[in-house]
Amino acid sequence: MITSFNNKAVRDVIQLNQKARARDKQGLFVAEGVKMFTEAPAGRIEKVYIAQRMEEELRGQYGDKLRKLSCETVADEVFDKMADTKTPQGVLCLIRQFHYNIEDMLAGKYRGNDTGMSIVINSASHTEKKNKKQMLFIVLEDMQDPGNLGTVFRTGEGAGVDGIIMSGRTVDVYNPKTIRSTMGSVYRVPFLYTDDICRTIHTLQQHGISVYAAHLKKSKCYDMFDYRKGTAFLIGNESSGLKEETAECADAYLRIPMEGRVESLNAAVASSILLYEAYRQRRDMGREQP
Amino acid sequence: MITSFNNKAVRDVIQLNQKARARDKQGLFVAEGVKMFTEAPAGRIEKVYIAQRMEEELRGQYGDKLRKLSCETVADEVFDKMADTKTPQGVLCLIRQFHYNIEDMLAGKYRGNDTGMSIVINSASHTEKKNKKQMLFIVLEDMQDPGNLGTVFRTGEGAGVDGIIMSGRTVDVYNPKTIRSTMGSVYRVPFLYTDDICRTIHTLQQHGISVYAAHLKKSKCYDMFDYRKGTAFLIGNESSGLKEETAECADAYLRIPMEGRVESLNAAVASSILLYEAYRQRRDMGREQP
Numbered sequence: 001m002i003t004s005f006n007n008k009a010v011r012d013v014i015q016l017n018q019k020a021r022a023r024d025k026q027g028l029f030v031a032e033g034v035k036m037f038t039e040a041p042a043g044r045i046e047k048v049y050i051a052q053r054m055e056e057e058l059r060g061q062y063g064d065k066l067r068k069l070s071c072e073t074v075a076d077e078v079f080d081k082m083a084d085t086k087t088p089q090g091v092l093c094l095i096r097q098f099h100y101n102i103e104d105m106l107a108g109k110y111r112g113n114d115t116g117m118s119i120v121i122n123s124a125s126h127t128e129k130k131n132k133k134q135m136l137f138i139v140l141e142d143m144q145d146p147g148n149l150g151t152v153f154r155t156g157e158g159a160g161v162d163g164i165i166m167s168g169r170t171v172d173v174y175n176p177k178t179i180r181s182t183m184g185s186v187y188r189v190p191f192l193y194t195d196d197i198c199r200t201i202h203t204l205q206q207h208g209i210s211v212y213a214a215h216l217k218k219s220k221c222y223d224m225f226d227y228r229k230g231t232a233f234l235i236g237n238e239s240s241g242l243k244e245e246t247a248e249c250a251d252a253y254l255r256i257p258m259e260g261r262v263e264s265l266n267a268a269v270a271s272s273i274l275l276y277e278a279y280r281q282r283r284d285m286g287r288e289q290p
Numbered sequence: 291m292i293t294s295f296n297n298k299a300v301r302d303v304i305q306l307n308q309k310a311r312a313r314d315k316q317g318l319f320v321a322e323g324v325k326m327f328t329e330a331p332a333g334r335i336e337k338v339y340i341a342q343r344m345e346e347e348l349r350g351q352y353g354d355k356l357r358k359l360s361c362e363t364v365a366d367e368v369f370d371k372m373a374d375t376k377t378p379q380g381v382l383c384l385i386r387q388f389h390y391n392i393e394d395m396l397a398g399k400y401r402g403n404d405t406g407m408s409i410v411i412n413s414a415s416h417t418e419k420k421n422k423k424q425m426l427f428i429v430l431e432d433m434q435d436p437g438n439l440g441t442v443f444r445t446g447e448g449a450g451v452d453g454i455i456m457s458g459r460t461v462d463v464y465n466p467k468t469i470r471s472t473m474g475s476v477y478r479v480p481f482l483y484t485d486d487i488c489r490t491i492h493t494l495q496q497h498g499i500s501v502y503a504a505h506l507k508k509s510k511c512y513d514m515f516d517y518r519k520g521t522a523f524l525i526g527n528e529s530s531g532l533k534e535e536t537a538e539c540a541d542a543y544l545r546i547p548m549e550g551r552v553e554s555l556n557a558a559v560a561s562s563i564l565l566y567e568a569y570r571q572r573r574d575m576g577r578e579q580p
Contacts, residue, residue, distance in 0.1 A: 039551070147437070151556050160549035181556070188550055223570050256566075257573065259450035260478055261329070265562075266441050266471070272559045273566045276546075280513050280567075283547065 001052065003075045010074075013049065013082045016094070020172040023097070029174035032083055032092040038062065039184035045069050046094040051079035054090030084176040097174065100190040102200065105163040106135070106207045110190040135209055136278055137232035138271055139165045141197060141246055144238055146171050150181025151268035152235075157185040159275035160282075164191040165200055165232075201249040204232050211250045213242055214270055216263075219253035227278035228285050235274075238267045291342065292364045295371060299362065303339065303372045303382065310462040313387070319464035322373055322382040328352065329474035335359050336384040341369035344380030374466040387464065390480040392490065395453040396425070396497045400480040425499055426568055427522035428561055429455045431487055431536055434528055436461050440471025441558035442525075447475040449565035450572075454481040455490055455522075491539040494522050501540045503532055504560055506553075509543035517568035518575050525564075528557045 002009060015022040016030050023029050031040055037048065037058075048071045050058055055073050059066060080088055104110060138156055143149050149171050156164055170193065171178065179186055194200040201211050209230035214222075234250055236242030241264070247253065256270055265273070292299060305312040306320050313319050321330055327338065338361045340348055345363050349356060370378055394400060428446055433439050439461050446454055460483065461468065469476055484490040491501050499520035504512075524540055526532030531554070537543065546560055555563070 151559060154552060155555055155559050157550040158546075158548040158552040158555055183552070185550070185552065221573070223573075256448075257569070258448040259569075260447040260475070262444060262448040262473070262475060264473075265445055265448055266558075268556075269441060269445050269559060269562045272555075272562055276563045277566075277570075279547070279549075283511070283513075 001073045001075060002049075002078055005078055005081060007078070009047075009049070009072065010078055010082050013092070013094070017082075017084045017176050020174065023172070023174050027097050028094045029097060029179065030084070030092055030176055031095050031179055032085060032176065033089045033180065034058075034091055035184055036179065037091045037093055038065075039187055040093055040095055041187055042068060044096045044098075044187075046096055047072070048091065048093045049074050049079065049082065051076050051088065051090035058091060085180070098186075098191070100163070100192050102165075102192060102194075102203055105190050105192070106203075108135075108162070111162070112188070133160075134228060134282070135162045135207070135230040135232075136160060136227075136275070136282075137163050137165060137204065137209065138275060139197065139201065139204075139211070139232055139234045140170050140267075140271075141167045141235065141242055142169045142237040142240075143235070143267055144171050145267070146175040146177035147181045148238065148266070148268040149173060149175075150178040150183075150186075152271045153178075153182040153185040153189050153191070155268070155272040155275055157189050159272075159279040161189060161275065164189055165197075166191065166193050167197045168193055168195045197246055198249045201232070201234070201246075204230075205251065210252070212252050212254045212274075213247040213250035214274065215247055215253040215255060216241065217255070219255040222254040222256050222274060223277055225252065225254060227281050231278050233271065233274045233278075235267055235271050292339075292362060292368055295368055297368070299337075299339070300364075300368055300372050303384070306384065307372075307374045307466050310464065313462070313464045317387050318384045319387060319469065320374070320382055320466055321385050321469055322375060322466065323379045323470065324348075324381055325474055326469065327381045327383055328355075329477055330383055330385055331477055332358060334386045334388075334477075336386055337362070338381065338383050339364050339369065339372065341366050341378065341380035348381060375470070388476075388481070390453070390482050392455075392482060392484075392493055395427075395480050395482070396493075398425075398452070401452070402478070423450075424518060424572070425452045425497070425520040425522075426450060426517075426565070426572075427453050427455060427494065427499065428565060429487065429491065429494075429501070429522055429524045430460050430557075430561075431457045431524065431532055432459045432527040432530075433525070433557055434461050435557070436465040436467035437471045438528065438556070438558040439463060439465075440468040440473075440476075442561045443468075443472040443475040443479050443481070445558070445562040445565055447479050449562075449569040451479060451565065454479055455487075456481065456483050457487045458483055458485045487536055488539040491522070491524070491536075494520075495541065500542070502542050502544045502564075503537040503540035504564065505537055505543040505545060506531065507545070509545040512544040512546050512564060513567055515542065515544060517571050521568050523561065523564045523568075525557055525561050
């Protein structure tokens with residue numbers, strides 16, 4: 001059992017929570033809480049730390065999963081120091097980072113059994129059905145709030161996205177606040193960072209995906225487009241929106257209308273409204289084909 | 291100029307930021323930042339505090355508004371102590387709390403020129419047009435996250451709500467984090483707390499408003515309802531959802547579908563998807579009547 005605040009593992013977890021550089025160097029990130037532990041793919045878990053107060057409960061309930069993993073018990077007060085939250089749930093894991101690439105994303109290779117929506121009903125196999133579904137992406141330019149980013153992962157999985165693409169200056173997805181607000185979706189939604197967002201947009205377009213830039217002015221209302229084909233939404237930074245040169249790479253501009261004196265919506269909310277409009281149209285299409 | 295950390299005004303603002311009881315006792319709240327100052331209704335501003343570093347800029351740009359108000363300059367380091375944010379923008383106001391009631395909400399008395407959507411096109415006067423618009427409400431039961439609540443205000447104004455109704459155990463709308471994330475909408479969207487949420491729902495129903503409970507199971511998909519009539523959405527607590535007895539007061543249950551392994555959406559996101567679906571349907575209606 002770890003009882004010292006000076007234990008190397010304790011210092012290491014604190015570093016991983018606080019520093020993106022430490023996370024990238026070790027290729028790991030920290031996932032805290034019971035839900036994040038239970039939903040973590042066992043093959044990616046490097047280490048599990050359990051607060052002494054939670055040991056009996058967790059070993060009782062998740063003994064099968066824990067037996068196959070490298071596990072260590074930590075004295076309560078030391079655990080609370082390791083954790084990033086104010087009221088830690090008593091379990092945290094070190095998880096190996098994910099590596100996705102755009103080619104496999106576009107080829108649908110990451111479409112698992114959990115995600116993927118089968119709206120086309122025919123005699124084809126299950127896999128084939130999934131692959132008939134048109135691609136849906138969200139592209140984030142310089143999103144800064146970790147909670148917003150995590151929320152986009154959560155809503156994105158809900159709406160059935162095939163991937164989340166982020167500009168190099170977007171907040172780190174492995175930030176502990178982002179991880180928590182994904183509510184586990186980070187384990188299942190493919191994502192990648194790009195240093196050249198316009199080139200990535202071009203790659204999407206070459207694969208027949210229409211790219212829509214969310215823009216505040218001079219554009220058509222978002223619900224006037226057909227998102228049943230391959231679709232990607234382009235969302236800008238919380239305070240400055242999309243850069244003009246990025247918006248210009250898109251196939252079309254769209255606008256989310258707003259009443260009153262609202263100048264813009266929260267970036268995670270705007271993303272959610274667009275993703276759920278695409279998902280709504282796609283479900284409607286499913287309904288038309290009995 | 292205030293230069294002492296012990297100045298009564300400084301201690302007072304800190305109290306108002308930290309304690310709901312202090313806010314309610316004095317009938318005031320703190321609104322921080324340039325946007326929150328510029329959008330504040332002048333008649334409600336009790337006091338403006340300006341950091342010395344910002345004085346010239348603010349007096350130059352907003353001299354007209356400031357001249358009519360009670361204003362005080364604060365030494366920079368003292369101001370930063372008064373503020374609730376890590377990097378304060380150098381201006382904060384004390385604002386008198388709002389008092390709305392359900393009767394006036396339902397009678398459309400709070401429909402100003404800023405809010406209100408005129409989708410019915412006829413020869414009637416501007417006011418009459420506004421009043422033809424069907425009511426739209428959101429009812430929040432025990433929402434706990436201040437950022438989520440503020441986001442509901444912001445999106446709510448955007449979607450044209452007539453009011454936000456909150457259970458007594460909902461987080462305080464005057465919490466500084468909530469105020470900030472409303473981005474000014476708190477000044478314009480009518481709201482109230484109710485100690486008896488089922489009675490309030492009943493009042494809405496008596497006024498011909500259909501109340502929909504967002505529920506995770508056994509319910510119709512949210513986009514299968516007609517929200518062009520008077521509509522209220524009922525949203526539950528972030529972790530436990532709606533109480534059964536509250537959900538049972540609704541006219542119908544609705545479900546936001548989710549792909550993958552997502553169990554629920556963020557409460558502010560769920561609210562936004564519903565409000566924007568209602569707003570979309572209402573705009574569609576407008577389009578049909580050229």
